[in-house]
Amino acid sequence: MRLFVAIPLPRDLALRASEILPTTLPALRRVKPENLHITLAFLGWTPDERLDDVTSAAGDAAAEVPPFELALEGLGRFPERGRPRVVWIGIADGAPSVLRLGVGVSAGLRTRELRFDDRPLSPHLTIARVPGDASTAEGKTIVAATEGLVAPRLQFTVDEIAVVQSVLSSKGPRYTALATVPLAHR
Numbered sequence: 001m002r003l004f005v006a007i008p009l010p011r012d013l014a015l016r017a018s019e020i021l022p023t024t025l026p027a028l029r030r031v032k033p034e035n036l037h038i039t040l041a042f043l044g045w046t047p048d049e050r051l052d053d054v055t056s057a058a059g060d061a062a063a064e065v066p067p068f069e070l071a072l073e074g075l076g077r078f079p080e081r082g083r084p085r086v087v088w089i090g091i092a093d094g095a096p097s098v099l100r101l102g103v104g105v106s107a108g109l110r111t112r113e114l115r116f117d118d119r120p121l122s123p124h125l126t127i128a129r130v131p132g133d134a135s136t137a138e139g140k141t142i143v144a145a146t147e148g149l150v151a152p153r154l155q156f157t158v159d160e161i162a163v164v165q166s167v168l169s170s171k172g173p174r175y176t177a178l179a180t181v182p183l184a185h186r
Contacts, residue, residue: 002166003046005058005105006037007070007098008177009125010156017072017089017127020151026141027134028087031127035175038070038091038125040102040161041109043116051178053112055163059181061104066184067159070094072125075146083139085132088124089151094158098123101161159183 009017014033021028040061046054071093077084091098102121109116130142162177 001046001048001051002168003043003051003054003178004039004164004166005041005043005054006039006162006164007101007158008160008162008164008180009036009038013154013156016152017125017154020075020089020149021087021128021145022149025145027130027138028128028142029131029172031129032172035173036125036127037162037164037175038098038123040098040121041105041116043109043114046114050112050114051163053114054109055179055181057108057112057114058105058161058163058179060108061101062161062181062183064104064184065097065100067157068094068097068183069155070098070158071153071155073151073153075149075151076124077143077146083134083136084130084142084146086126086130087128087142087146088126089154091123091125092153093155095123097158105161 014036018033072089073092074090078086160180160182163179165176167174
């Protein structure tokens, strides 16, 4: 199965985040509200029998971080120069705790000898992707929008993380939380 570990978003906040970009922006594949999350570690294909190990790694990391306030604010894009591929909302408050969770999850996955994308974590909330066949003009419009729009501050309490299965299809990905683990008690 294809897995990742993430911070899930409350439904109402996910709906608000999904409505930030104007519907008139061209060439965007918007992330469905139910799929919005902040990735802590992407494993990709993982044998079914390793799910408990992934959940244990997430649980060990979560046990080290108490619940915290996370505020999302500000639009950006990847890459920062050239044709955009991803449009995201940044993290205004709570980034140290997100990074601590990410480092903990990565350490737990490494200890359990699980394969995952081991690049440094750059916490953000992906809200749209730009298809590779988008025109130069469409790309410029998206860049101008990310530089000109002000994303409202969205805030919530993070009190759990999730091990999520991603099933890809022609209709887009479908994400299902297979396990959730609570953050440390205060």
